[in-house]
Amino acid sequence: MPLLIAFIIAVVVVAIYARRNTGTRACRWREDRAGSKGALIKYNCITCGAEAFRSTGIPDRCMSGQGGASKL
């Protein structure tokens, strides 16, 4: 059984580490009307500098891991 317990602990540690790496909840999006294109409103993340275009509202997660600006 010790092996099973060690395995469970390892999975939990990896899960926590992976979640910490994403940093999605640290992002704070700010609307940038000057960069908007029609119905698409430009948002800048003031935390990591990522850019995103959305027509439905503020992005709910960070785009920094996807090369910055998103292409709908």
Ligand SMILES: [Zn+2]
């Ligand atoms: Zn960000």
